[in-house]
Amino acid sequence: MKTTTPHWIAIGILSVILVAIGFKFIVLGSTAQGDDGRTAVLLEPAERQAVLGEMRVLLETTQEIVEALANDDLTSVESSARSVGSAAITTMDFTLRAKLPLAFKKLGFGTHYAFDDIADMAKAGKPSKDIQLKLADTMNNCIACHASYQLPSKPIVRR
Ligand code: HEC
Numbered sequence: 001m002k003t004t005t006p007h008w009i010a011i012g013i014l015s016v017i018l019v020a021i022g023f024k025f026i027v028l029g030s031t032a033q034g035d036d037g038r039t040a041v042l043l044e045p046a047e048r049q050a051v052l053g054e055m056r057v058l059l060e061t062t063q064e065i066v067e068a069l070a071n072d073d074l075t076s077v078e079s080s081a082r083s084v085g086s087a088a089i090t091t092m093d094f095t096l097r098a099k100l101p102l103a104f105k106k107l108g109f110g111t112h113y114a115f116d117d118i119a120d121m122a123k124a125g126k127p128s129k130d131i132q133l134k135l136a137d138t139m140n141n142c143i144a145c146h147a148s149y150q151l152p153s154k155p156i157v158r159r
Pocket of ligand 1: 052053055056058059062104105107108109111138139141142143145146149150151152
């Protein structure tokens with residue numbers, strides 16, 4: 001009877017390739033070295049516009065929350081914060097998600113969860129000052145992500 005020996009070398013090479021592909025897609029996403037020292041996330045024009053559109057919504061919502069906090073209007077704080085909470089994540093396209101590096105997604109999703117927390121604090125009637133501190137802390141995510149990533153409008157040629 002003929003016995004077949006497993007092709008360990010082939011299996012080994014395939015495993016390495018699979019791990020490398022996984023690393024590329026899950027950890028690195030679609031990125032290159034940006035022209036200003038930040039990591040450039042390479043997106044299709046429509047995807048880039050979708051992300052930047054979401055950013056402008058984040059800025060508007062942050063303004064609404066700051067104003068509502070100054071007015072002690074916790075109902076508005078809750079509804080504004082909830083609109084950019086974790087429920088907003090599900091609208092993200094799968095191919096776009098695959099292009100974002102893991103650290104970018106962590107910061108981005110973490111920001112949406114932080115807005116859930118702000119909405120919950122407002123619902124629970126926490127003092128405006130406490131919510132303001134939570135918002136200030138949440139905005140450190142905006143700063144951290146902007147310091148690390150850029151979205152070039154034209155793809156940078158890979159070396
Ligand atoms: C996970 C990463 C990430 C987080 C978190 C993040 N941003 Fe951004 N944002 C970006 C990137 C990347 C750009 C594009 C920057 C560039 O190309 O120079 C951007 C751009 C923007 C812009 C410009 C939009 C335009 O039309 O050009 C605004 C406004 C903005 N962000 C607001 C915010 C605010 C407010 C927060 C926090 C509440 C926030 N962002 C959190 C990644 C992030």
